[in-house]
Each structure stands twice: as structure tokens, then as C-alpha cells.
Amino acid sequence: MNIKRVCALYFSPTGGTEQIARFAAAELAQRLGAEVEAIDFTRPENREREYRFSSEDLVLVAAPVYAGRVPNKILPDFQSRVFGSGATPAVPLSVFGNRSEDEALRELALLLEGNGFQLAGAAALVCRHAFSQVVGAGRPDEADWAQIREFAGKVAEKLSAGETMPLLDIDRSEIGPYYTPLKVDGTPARFLKAKPQTDQDKCTHCGLCVRACPMGSIDESTMEAAGVCIKCQACVRRCPQGAKYFTDGDFLSHVAMLEQNYSKRAENTWFV
Numbered sequence: 001m002n003i004k005r006v007c008a009l010y011f012s013p014t015g016g017t018e019q020i021a022r023f024a025a026a027e028l029a030q031r032l033g034a035e036v037e038a039i040d041f042t043r044p045e046n047r048e049r050e051y052r053f054s055s056e057d058l059v060l061v062a063a064p065v066y067a068g069r070v071p072n073k074i075l076p077d078f079q080s081r082v083f084g085s086g087a088t089p090a091v092p093l094s095v096f097g098n099r100s101e102d103e104a105l106r107e108l109a110l111l112l113e114g115n116g117f118q119l120a121g122a123a124a125l126v127c128r129h130a131f132s133q134v135v136g137a138g139r140p141d142e143a144d145w146a147q148i149r150e151f152a153g154k155v156a157e158k159l160s161a162g163e164t165m166p167l168l169d170i171d172r173s174e175i176g177p178y179y180t181p182l183k184v185d186g187t188p189a190r191f192l193k194a195k196p197q198t199d200q201d202k203c204t205h206c207g208l209c210v211r212a213c214p215m216g217s218i219d220e221s222t223m224e225a226a227g228v229c230i231k232c233q234a235c236v237r238r239c240p241q242g243a244k245y246f247t248d249g250d251f252l253s254h255v256a257m258l259e260q261n262y263s264k265r266a267e268n269t270w271f272v
Contacts, residue, residue: 001089001159003032003058009039009051009082010062010093011074013214013232016127017095018042020140020148021062024093027152028058032159042214042234047077055087058120058159061112062093064130066230068102068179070094070111073215073230078108084116089159091121097129098136098266099258103176105269110172119168121155123148124269130233131255135262147268154272168271183253184260194248195225196235202243209235209244 008025012018022038029036040046053059061082063070070078084090090112094105101124109122126144129135140148158165181189203223210218212234217227223243225235231251236244246252 001162002056003034003089003159004056005035005037006032006058006060007037007039007053008060008062009041010060011041011071011214012062012064013042013212013234014130014237016130017062017064017093020095020125020127021060021093023145024091024148024152025060027149028060028156031152031156032058034058041074041077044214044216047074047081050081050083052083052085053088053117054085055089057088059084059088059090059117060093061090061108062095063104063108064127065094065096065101065104065124067181068100069104069175070107071230071232072178073228075107075111078111079115082112082115084112084118086116088117089120089165090117091123091155092119093122094124095127096124096266097131097258098126098139099129099262100179100266101269102179106171107175109168109170110175118165119170119271120159120165121151122168122170122271123151126266126268129258129262130237131231132259135258136266144268147270151270151272158272170271181254182257183250184257185253189250189254189257191231191248191251191254194231194246194251195229196244197247198223199243199245202241204241206240208238208240212238
């Protein structure tokens, strides 16, 4: 295949998915002698556009894992805005917080196949968990970056081998249910309506959280979450004053459960 452009299209509220997508795209572009482009699908205005790619594009589509799936509030945007030509090669990347990719990678892969892409490879990659400072801390690390380089080499070799690609060997059965988050006692954690609180004594009204929120849900006058909150932690991570935090009991118990049970190193998953 004559690939002229490698495009990294990513949804990345806290930056980990973006870092991985950009790194992988740069590695692939170097090997293929192609240009690199990045599309930040995190920004609401960018999710209002339609993106159509040709057979001369290689598209890396990257998203974090929320409740074991592609984030449900963003899934319709991927489905209705991102299209291949029928012969456009793509690489889905699911980024998970050291627990499990569950069904997210398969869901993203099948979505892309249904939208006119041919899968040149796929990967589920570990990053620090958005909810915790310690779950997946330090990931991706040097070993992860080395594995991504090796993966990029295999995908580039596959693309350079010919004009057609064999069907990627992934499970194409029906996608399973969302993961149910648990509390420390093993019962379901119900925090769908939880929203971040704002310490007004610390808040300087700098507006970073307003600009960081992928749902556009933070009121600029109060700095409070007034709309839909997907618990992505973008506002919490980006606040330089530490003024954003969650107080919901079920949410905090779920975080404690993750820290108790998912400290052991999880591994990446690769398909080429």
C-alpha cells in the first residue's frame, strides 16, 4: 500500500491516550515515509466535523476504556463522523488503566470495519488509571514504548507487503455488556450522577477546567460541572490548584477497590 499520511485520531481527556496515539503514529510514519497528522477528538468542536479517509491514509483511532467499552457518550461520534473508503487501513488502540480492556478493543475494531476501514493491526495498551495516582502508575514505561515500536514495525511491514490485507484475527462475536464497577465490599458502585466538586477557596477561575472538559459541561462563571459528567477526570488532572475533587462515596469506594486489587502489572495486547 502507498501510505502518504498517518493520522492519529484520539479521544484523550487526561492525555495518556493522546501520548500513545501520537507516539505510535510517529513510529509508523517514520517507517512508511509518510506525513503525520493529529486530530484531537477530545474537543467538542472537533466531534462536530465529519472525517473521511482514503486508501493512502493510515488511521490510528485511539480511545480510553470506560466501563469496559468505548466511552458511551463518545461512541456515536465515532460511528457517525469517522469513515474510511472501504480500503482505508486503520489501527484501533484501546487504552486501559491497568485493569482490563474488556470489550473496548473489539468494539472499536468492529466499529471501524463497519465504517469502511481495513484493520492493519490492533492493540490494547496500559496507561495510568484516570481515577488513581497508583493504579498503573508510570505506564506506559520504557518496556511499553519498546513494544509499541516493535508493533509499529510489524504493521508497517504488513502495509508495505501488498495492496490487500488479510482479515485481522479478532473475535467478531456480539459485544458483551458494560463492566459494572464495584465497591470495596464487592457490591456495585453507583456513581453515574457523581460530579466533581470545586474548592472555591483554592479555585482561581483560570478556566483550564472549562477548556479541558470534553463535554463542555463546566460553567465558566462558577467553575462547577453543570452538564453531563463522564467522570473522565480531565478537570481534576488539569487544575493547577488542586481545586477539583470527587466526594461521592460509591466513586471513592470504587477507586479504593481498584487500588486494592489492580496494583499488579497488566500486560498489553497486540493483533497484527
